[in-house]
Amino acid sequence: MKQETGQVDLLRKSGYSDKAIDYVINRVNVGEIEEPDACVAYTGPCGDTMQIYLKIDNDRVIEAKFQAIGCAGSYAAGSALMEMIKGETLEQAEKISVDEVINHLGAIPPPKIHCACLAKRTLEQTIEQYRSRTEK
DSSP: OHHHHHHHHHHHHHTOOHHHHHHHHHTTTBSOOSSOSEEEEEEOTTSOEEEEEEEEETTEEEEEEEEEESOHHHHHHHHHHHHHHTTOBHHHHHHOOHHHHHHHHSOOOGGGHHHHHHHHHHHHHHHHHHHHHHOO
16 A cells, blocks of 8 residues: 555656546556457557557447556556547547547646557557458
C-alpha cells in the first residue's frame, strides 16, 4: 500500500490528474479479449507499444481492452480511449480526437501527449484491420 501511495504522489507531482492516476493504478480496461473481432499492436515513435482488442457487434464497440509496454501516460491514454469508445459505432470511435482523450483524462504532463496519439493511432489501425477483414 505504501508503494502505491508513493506512485500516486509521483504521478500527481508529474502532472497527472486524479482520473488519469486512477486509470493507471487500477489498470482500467487493461487485458486481453478472448477471440476479439479485431486486434492490432502498434509501436509509436517513442518506442511504447500498445495492442488494442475489440469486440464489435453491428458496427458498434461492445468491449474494448488494451495492453501496453510503456509509461504511465500510455496506460492512462489507453484506459481513457477504451472507456470513450465502449458503446460507440466504429465511425464515432474513429472521430474521437487526441484532444478529447486528453480532456477526458483532465490532465497529463505535456511530454506525455504523444501517448494519447499512440492510443488514437492504434485504434485507427485496429478499426482499419477489422474493416479490411469484414468488408470483403
